[in-house]
Amino acid sequence: xxxxxxxxxxxxxxxxxxxxxxxxxxxxxxxxxxxxxxxxxxxxxxxxxxxxxxxxxxxxxxxxxxxxxxxxxxxxxxxxxxxxxxxxxxxxxxxxxxxxxxxxxxxxxxxxxxxxxxxxxxxxxxxxxxxxxxxxxxxxxxxxxxxxxxxxxxxxxxxxxxxxxxxxxxxxxxxxxxxxxxxxxxxxxxxxxxxxxxxxxxxxxxxxxxxxxxxxxxxxxxxxxxxxxxx
Amino acid sequence: xxxxxxxxxxxxxxxxxxxxxxxxxxxxxxxxxxxxxxxxxxxxxxxxxxxxxxxxxxxxxxxxxxxxxxxxxxxxxxxxxxxxxxxxxxxxxxxxxx
Numbered sequence: 099x100x101x102x103x104x105x106x107x108x109x110x111x112x113x114x115x116x117x118x119x120x121x122x123x124x125x126x127x128x129x130x131x132x133x134x135x136x137x138x139x140x141x142x143x144x145x146x147x148x149x150x151x152x153x154x155x156x157x158x159x160x161x162x163x164x165x166x167x168x169x170x171x172x173x174x175x176x177x178x179x180x181x182x183x184x185x186x187x188x189x190x191x192x193x194x195x196x197x198x199x200x201x202x203x204x205x206x207x208x209x210x211x212x213x214x215x216x217x218x219x220x221x222x223x224x225x226x227x228x229x230x231x232x233x234x235x236x237x238x239x240x241x242x243x244x245x246x247x248x249x250x251x252x253x254x255x256x257x258x259x260x261x262x263x264x265x266x267x268x269x270x271x272x273x274x275x276x277x278x279x280x281x282x283x284x285x286x287x288x289x290x291x292x293x294x295x296x297x298x299x300x301x302x303x304x305x306x307x308x309x310x311x312x313x314x315x316x317x318x319x320x321x322x323x324x325x326x327x328x329x
Numbered sequence: 330x331x332x333x334x335x336x337x338x339x340x341x342x343x344x345x346x347x348x349x350x351x352x353x354x355x356x357x358x359x360x361x362x363x364x365x366x367x368x369x370x371x372x373x374x375x376x377x378x379x380x381x382x383x384x385x386x387x388x389x390x391x392x393x394x395x396x397x398x399x400x401x402x403x404x405x406x407x408x409x410x411x412x413x414x415x416x417x418x419x420x421x422x423x424x425x426x427x
Binding site for chain 2: 114117118121136138142145146149150151152155156159160163168169172173176177180181182183184185186187188189190191194195202203205206207209211214215216218219223263264265266267268269270271272273274275276277278279280281282285286289290292293294296297298301302308311312315316317318319320321323324325327
């Protein structure tokens with residue numbers, strides 16, 4: 099099999115990510131609705147989407163502003179939610195190796211849950227999916243997010259709630275499909291169970307704040323994988 | 330400066346710093362041995378935690394839909410079909426279970 103050119107790899111990613119982009123569009127429109135409640139303009143929403151480019155943290159930060167919690171609380175809530183991005187870019191270190199600074203900056207900025215997970219799923223299936231796959235998927239998600247969020251502010255009154263049409267479950271279902279592709283066999287069972295168990299325990303007992311349960315679960319599973327691996 | 334602009338600029342700077350820090354942490358960790366093997370397991374663990382987190386805030390309707398989505402994923406290995414089955418199942422389950 100001849101290796102794909104960067105362009106072909108990016109285009110295949112943009113094609114593969116279309117179902118997820120549909121989910122991003124619905125959430126983008128809903129975020130625009132929220133931003134309109136915070137009296138944000140199209141310009142502010144567009145700049146926020148382009149520069150922050152992390153949907154869930156944008157939603158949380160704007161919710162905090164609407165609740166009157168103040169700018170500092172909004173920033174802290176958004177940043178806490180984004181700490182997982184450190185694990186995301188650290189976990190695909192091979193794609194950034196030996197690249198010029200601008201490609202590292204671009205590839206880091208465009209890394210989101212969706213295109214990162216899809217890239218890994220694609221690799222799990224044995225396909226070529228590296229730096230340009232992440233960038234291609236990230237660009238399509240980015241354009242979708244910018245169009246949907248700014249349109250959401252402009253046409254705030256015409257947008258249905260994601261939950262009313264079941265779209266709040268779209269990403270959960272997508273990540274279940276991606277987990278299926280990532281499953282490598284028995285070695286994954288215990289680490290994944292630990293990750294899920296820590297999240298369930300943290301959420302159930304309320305001992306770990308929601309922004310940290312995800313990171314705690316992911317790291318706990320990873321540590322167990324490091325301790326139990328014997329190959 | 331107004332509140333939205335302050336939030337946008339600080340959140341953007343912090344988020345980019347987090348993403349870039351991850352790249353450098355990844356590059357500086359050992360390429361072989363136990364830590365490297367652990368790092369290979371990180372994506373699956375993080376996505377499993379992500380799904381667990383989202384399901385822990387749901388109820389029986391979401392858990393039913395997750396079961397349907399998992400069965401579809403195992404049977405078809407298809408992302409769009411799994412998403413469609415999950416969304417359809419959650420709508421039906423919420424209507425049925427309230």
